[in-house]
Each structure stands twice: as structure tokens, then as C-alpha cells.
Amino acid sequence: xxxxxxxxxxxxxxxxxxxxxxxxxxxxxxxxxxxxxxxxxxxxxxxxxxxxxxxxxxxxxxxxxxxxxxxxxxxxxxxxxxxxxxxxxxxxxxxxxxxxxxxxxxxxxxxxxxxxxxxxxxxxxxxxxxxxxxxxxxxxxxxxxxxxxxxxxxxxxxxxxxxxxxxxxxxxxxxxxxxxxxxxxxxxxxxx
Numbered sequence: 001x002x003x004x005x006x007x008x009x010x011x012x013x014x015x016x017x018x019x020x021x022x023x024x025x026x027x028x029x030x031x032x033x034x035x036x037x038x039x040x041x042x043x044x045x046x047x048x049x050x051x052x053x054x055x056x057x058x059x060x061x062x063x064x065x066x067x068x069x070x071x072x073x074x075x076x077x078x079x080x081x082x083x084x085x086x087x088x089x090x091x092x093x094x095x096x097x098x099x100x101x102x103x104x105x106x107x108x109x110x111x112x113x114x115x116x117x118x119x120x121x122x123x124x125x126x127x128x129x130x131x132x133x134x135x136x137x138x139x140x141x142x143x144x145x146x147x148x149x150x151x152x153x154x155x156x157x158x159x160x161x162x163x164x165x166x167x168x169x170x171x172x173x174x175x176x177x178x179x180x181x182x183x184x185x186x187x188x189x190x191x192x
Contacts, residue, residue, distance in 0.1 A: 015144040022151040029158035031177040038094040042164030050088030054097045060104035
């Protein structure tokens with residue numbers, strides 16, 4: 001698959017194609033990593049590739065639950081840390097995080113496919129300071145744009161973590177993971 005989202009002809013296709021592309025580039029940052037490498041935080045923060053993928057899966061689940069109105073507020077108290085959401089614990093594997101991410105993505109895609117109007121209202125959760133108190137609802141369209149934003153932001157974090165771990169960057173990782181024919185980029189190889 002190329003390094004860009006495919007051409008699009010309508011809004012729904014554009015939003016879902018760009019979300020799929022951002023998911024793919026986040027996931028490819030894990031290509032070739034061991035569980036221990038996926039747990040490594042390569043900067044001053046606790047962010048790791050495995051933790052970022054785990055967090056992205058939880059984000060999609062949270063937002064899809066909001067669309068379905070199965071979630072209406074915070075899942076933790078104000079004084080409770082969310083650091084474990086960004087870490088791959090010793091009893092968790094990279095394969096588990098990738099599987100949870102794929103499952104969350106598949107569920108989101110199925111839910112979005114079943115919604116006829118992207119303008120459908122999604123209630124704004126209460127009780128979290130980063131959600132605006134004066135806004136009653138968003139649309140499914142807004143949620144999709146936010147998921148693209150969230151996934152892209154954490155994909156950028158993962159790019160930096162991965163490059164800090166072993167120097168690997170996106171296009172060589174894509175070329176290796178997807179076995180691009182006659183690539184312009186030298187595919188990443190763990191031995192080089």
C-alpha cells in the first residue's frame with residue numbers, strides 16, 4: 001500500500017480513509033520490535049510504541065462508545081493517573097496491543113458504516129475539564145476528525161520513539177512491513 005491515503009470521492013470515504021491511513025502508520029512503527037523494545041520509553045516521558053498503540057485502541061473504544069451512547073463520562077476519577085494507559089505492562093505483549101487496536105478499529109469502522117448521517121449528534125461527556133461545558137453535542141463527523149487528529153498525534157510520538165530506539169523511520173518501515181516492490185526507500189532491516 002502506498003505511503004498516502006487513497007483518492008477519495010466523498011466525505012465519508014475521505015474521513016474513514018484518512019483514519020485508516022493514520023492507524024496504519026501508527027501500527028507500522030511497531031514493525032520488527034520485540035515486546036521489550038515496544039515497552040521502551042526513549043525520551044523523558046513514559047511514552048512507548050506499545051503504550052501508544054494500547055492508548056490509541058482505548059481512545060477508539062471510548063469514542064465509539066460515545067457514538068453508541070454506551071459511555072457518557074469519565075472512566076476514572078480526577079486524581080487517578082492514566083499513565084498505565086500509555087505503558088505496555090510486563091504481562092501485556094505487543095501482539096496483544098496490536099490485536100486490541102485492530103479490534104477497536106474494526107468496531108469503529110462497523111459503527112461508522114451503520115450510521116447514515118455523519119451529522120448525527122454525539123453527546124459531550126461531562127466531568128472532564130478538557131471537554132467544553134458549554135457544548136452539548138458533537139457530530140459523528142467531529143468524532144471522526146478527532147480520531148484522525150488523535151491517531152496522527154500519537155503516530156508522531158511513535159515516530160520519534162521509534163527513531164530514538166533504532167533509527168528506523170516511517171517509509172523504510174512501510175517498505176519493509178509491506179514489502180514494497182522496487183522501493184525508493186531502502187526497507188528497514190534490523191541488522192543495519
